Amino acid sequence: MVVRGSGPEDLPPKSLVIVFSYHHGNTEKIARAIGGVLGAGVKAPQEIRPEEIAGYDLVGFGSGIYSATFDPxxxxxxxxxxxxxxxxxxxxxxxxxxxxxxxxxxxxKNHDEMRQKLQARGYTVIGDFGCAGWNTNSFLKYFGGLNKSRPDAGDLRNAEAFARAMMEKVR
Ligand SMILES: Cc1cc2nc3c(=O)[nH]c(=O)nc-3n(C[C@H](O)[C@H](O)[C@H](O)COP(=O)(O)O)c2cc1C
Structure with a gap:
């Protein structure tokens, strides 16, 4: 008898979330929401060796946007x-x-540089997620910043929905 729902194909993809977030911890909040859905660990780039990443089915790369791209x-x-x-x-x-x-x-566009680097290493990029984050960079700090209170509960729900969609694409 075949019992549906118990085969190896039903296991969640082995996933990892990598994030750089320093300005207000905005992107880390998104990373944790995504990681929660995927059952994935959340690590900073400095906490992982590049060779370790080969063992995962699905890898998320995230960053605050600094000068229109990901952190170095x-x-x-x-x-x-x-x-x-x-x-x-x-x-x-x-x-x-x-x-x-x-x-x-x-x-x-903010993701382009990172996407190109991953594609050059043979990765298939299956989705992009972005949302507003509190920004007090430079002179903005004198006015309370832009996007105060973001990411908010709605952003986190959107990030979770995105994570579920990514999981479905890999299954
Ligand atoms: C040095 C610096 C440069 C930034 N450059 C950009 C930018 O080019 N475009 C943009 O939309 N936001 C820019 N921002 C705002 C950040 O992307 C935004 O606040 C983000 O949510 C920060 O994420 P984090 O808290 O995870 O570091 C910049 C912020 C800093 C501190």
Whole structure:
């Protein structure tokens, strides 16, 4: 008798979430929401050796957006990855730009450098997530910053839904 729902195909993908987040811990909040859904550990780039990443089915790479791209620690990690045969990856970030600027194209543009590095290492990037994050960079601190209280509960729910979609794509 075949018992449905108990085979190895029903196991969640072995997943890992890597994040760099220093400004207000905004992107780490997203990483933890995603990690919770995936049952994945959340690590900083400095906490993982590039060779270890080969053992995962699904890897999320996240960063606050600084000067329109990921932090150098995440970009450098991508450069040091061993060549892969299509390991699935997704990208996530929080940005400080105001809402009227930040559309899907803006999010994907911020992810471009990281996406290209992963693709050069043989990874398949299956999704992008971005949301606003509190930004007090530079002169903004004198005005209370932009996107105060973001990410908020709605952003975290969206991040969880994104994580479920990523899991479904890998299954
Ligand atoms: C040095 C620095 C540069 C930034 N550059 C950008 C930028 O180019 N575009 C943008 O939308 N936000 C920018 N921001 C805002 C951050 O992306 C935003 O606050 C983000 O949520 C920070 O994430 P974190 O708290 O995880 O570090 C910058 C913030 C800092 C501190």
């Amino acid at each position: 620690s995440v970009l450098t990690l991508a450069d040091r990855l061993p060549q892969s045969q299509g390991t699935k990856a997704f990208l996530f970030s929080t940005y400080g730009a105001p809402g009227f600027i930040a559309n899907r194209e803006f999010i994907e």
